[in-house]
Amino acid sequence: MTGMATNRRKPVNADDARQYADWIVAVAATRDREAFSRLFAHFGPRVKAYMFRFGGTAENAEELAQEAMMQVWRKAHLFDPQKAAASTWIFTIARNLRIDRFRQRKHIEVDDADPTLIVDESPLADDIVNRDEHAVLIHAALQDLPPDQKLVVELSFFEECSHSEIAERLDIPLGTVKSRLRLALTKLRGGLEAVL
Numbered sequence: 001m002t003g004m005a006t007n008r009r010k011p012v013n014a015d016d017a018r019q020y021a022d023w024i025v026a027v028a029a030t031r032d033r034e035a036f037s038r039l040f041a042h043f044g045p046r047v048k049a050y051m052f053r054f055g056g057t058a059e060n061a062e063e064l065a066q067e068a069m070m071q072v073w074r075k076a077h078l079f080d081p082q083k084a085a086a087s088t089w090i091f092t093i094a095r096n097l098r099i100d101r102f103r104q105r106k107h108i109e110v111d112d113a114d115p116t117l118i119v120d121e122s123p124l125a126d127d128i129v130n131r132d133e134h135a136v137l138i139h140a141a142l143q144d145l146p147p148d149q150k151l152v153v154e155l156s157f158f159e160e161c162s163h164s165e166i167a168e169r170l171d172i173p174l175g176t177v178k179s180r181l182r183l184a185l186t187k188l189r190g191g192l193e194a195v196l
Contacts (some may be wrong), residue, residue: 003101013178020086021079033176034189040069041185043087054098064101069096082166141188149184152177 007127027033052058079089082186085165142150155169157162163181165176 017085017087022090023079024072024076024079024086027073028079036073038185039072039086041088041157043072043090044069044159047090049160050091050094051098065094069099071097075161145184145187149180149187151160152180153184153188156181 017124018041023032023039026032027039044065047068051064051068052061068090072090075093079086084092119155141154145153151170152166155166156163161169163174163177166177170177
């Protein structure tokens with residue numbers, strides 16, 4: 001409950017809002033992967049938290065968040081910055097996806113004992129290798145960051161803290177949090193190109 005209140009109180013910086021809109025426009029115009037990567041890094045955890053709040057498992061929330069962000073990629077050409085903020089547009093996509101999934105689940109009755117529905121959930125060997133390679137690249141890139149930037153990145157992306165929560169936890173100004181994140185992401189971009 002506290003986290004929700006914090007998110008509601010957090011004012012959206014006009015420059016940030018403009019930047020998010022510009023990223024979507026870049027995706028629509030040129031399929032800009034870097035712009036999408038930044039959108040995904042910012043909105044992915046927030047959409048996942050939104051999905052998780054409405055019930056279900058963390059795995060389901062992750063799946064729905066990824067699907068919502070892929071719809072952002074596919075539908076970027078439909079975004080009109082004159083009609084809605086980027087965050088409003090993205091969360092509308094997420095909300096509609098959540099509603100569609102809920103309706104599908106309500107109308108389909110599934111027999112869990114049906115042997116044709118049993119799925120082998122063990123990961124494929126290629127996925128394991130790719131995941132391990134990505135983990136090594138991400139870990140190495142994080143180690144190259146100065147400690148203050150590394151801490152802000154970990155709090156933002158791994159603990160999913162908002163910028164204002166990070167500022168409170170570290171007792172530093174909000175602008176410092178944003179500046180450290182910007183510097184860290186610039187440094188990480190080169191080391192993580194293989195992951196994108």
